[in-house]
Amino acid sequence: MSSNKVLIVDDDPELLKSFQRHFHGVFDQRHFHGVFDLDVAPSGMDGIESVNRQGPYTVVISDYRMPGMDGVEFLRRVRDLSPDSIRIILTGYPDIDTAVKAVNEGRVFRFLTKPVRTEIIAHAITDGIKFYELEKAERELHSLKRWRKSMEAMILAFMRLVEARDPYTAGHQQKVAKLSKAIAEELGLEKVRVEGINMAAAIHDIGKLYVPAEILNRPGKLSKIECDMIKLHSRVAFDILSPIDFEYPVARIIHQHHERMNGSGYPLGLKGDHILLEARIIAVADVVEAMSSHRPYRPALGLEEALGEISKNKGVLYDPDVADICQRLFEAEAFAFEE
Ligand SMILES: [Fe+2]
Ligand SMILES: [Fe+2]
Structure with a gap:
């Protein structure tokens, strides 16, 4: 009626x-x-x-x-x-x-x-x-468009916030976003979902704002306490982002980006498809980018080694389909972190 x-x-x-x-x-x-x-x-x-x-x-x-x-x-x-x-x-x-x-x-x-x-x-x-x-x-269409625009602006503001304090993490997030998006597209996911993955990946380490800069940028091995502090970043991000009404589950995706297929990840120890697909994609992109680029505490290990890690642990730590697609993107030279 x-x-x-x-x-x-x-x-x-x-x-x-x-x-x-x-x-x-x-x-x-x-x-x-x-x-x-x-x-x-x-x-x-x-x-x-x-x-x-x-x-x-x-x-x-x-x-x-x-x-x-x-x-x-x-x-x-x-x-x-x-x-x-x-x-x-x-x-x-x-x-x-x-x-x-x-x-x-x-x-x-x-x-x-x-x-x-x-x-x-x-x-x-x-x-x-x-x-x-x-x-x-x-x-309605107009207000949806406006709302989407302001969400994008908010993500951008968060990115800038990270960038101002920690340029390593900022660059890392941008590259992880680029790779995550490419994987999501290759998986044939819906456009809105790909956008959600892109946005979540672009701020996936925002929780590191709460980790003292000395720990983040210190060369050399970290103590157990320091490691635990860094690990808190997924949880912190969840707490910051969950009150925001995004179109996609950004807070949950970021919360789970260090979960691993066999349940050995953190913070929840989720297994297999209990982990959001979006988070499984970002996890792979995150590892590949982190390993292949230079960090304050270690030199770059190289792309080859990064892809080796993904293929060695696919199905164990990483989603096998996501791992395969990531591998293929690099092998076919369909993707590069830098243009
Ligand atoms: Fe992270
Ligand atoms: Fe990361």
């Missing part, structure tokens, strides 16, 4: 009665665009009260000439109160001035002249509802 509501305002009680009779129960999907509930009001003031109490209406129709508030003034106020409602004006005195005022001040959708046949009103309502739904869909 449609939830469309229509309001007709006219000072002629007989006309309102005939609309009510006519539109009661005769509207169904076969003839018209959805069912609607009809309210009527005998004056502009009563109409305003209906809008306030029972609105918002999908379509509001008003007579032009009424004692007290005229139809143009009424529709202008409806526009202020509920700007998305479709407004239609009815008039027994079709003159150009009224039309101009109705369009300029009331932004009316349609202008109908009295006496008006019920079918004409019915069609105007149907068209109004269609137009309303079209505009609504457009508004």
Whole structure:
């Protein structure tokens, strides 16, 4: 059932009665665009009260000439109160001035002249509802686009935050994002999901903001306590990100990026497909990038060694399909960290 509501305002009680009779129960999907509930009001003031109490209406129709508030003034106020409602004006005195005022001040959708046949009103309502739904869909799409844009901006801000403090991690995250995205695309994942993986990977080590810089950038082997502190970064990231309503499970993906297929990872010790596929992809990209590039505490081991690690432990630590795809991307020279 449609939830469309229509309001007709006219000072002629007989006309309102005939609309009510006519539109009661005769509207169904076969003839018209959805069912609607009809309210009527005998004056502009009563109409305003209906809008306030029972609105918002999908379509509001008003007579032009009424004692007290005229139809143009009424529709202008409806526009202020509920700007998305479709407004239609009815008039027994079709003159150009009224039309101009109705369009300029009331932004009316349609202008109908009295006496008006019920079918004409019915069609105007149907068209109004269609137009309303079209505009609504457009508004929703627009706000979804805006919301996505602000999510991207937020991710970028997080990346900058990491970059300001720790350029190694920042560069690492960007490269891991690039490889994760390439793997996800190769796996044939849906576009939104690929985007989610890209975004999560771009900030996957954000939790390292909480690790003292001396530990992160110190050359040489780390103590057990220092290692444990670094390991906290997945959990910290989860705590920071989980209140944010991303389109994809960014916080959970990042939480799991150090989990391993055999359950030997951290922080939860998840196994196999209990680990999100997104996290399994980032895990592989993370290891390959980390091993093949230079770190403050060790020189680069090289891409070959990194790919060797992935193939040696595929199915044990790493998702076998993800590992294979990663291998293939490099072998076919379909991917490189640097252009
Ligand atoms: Fe990490
Ligand atoms: Fe990482």
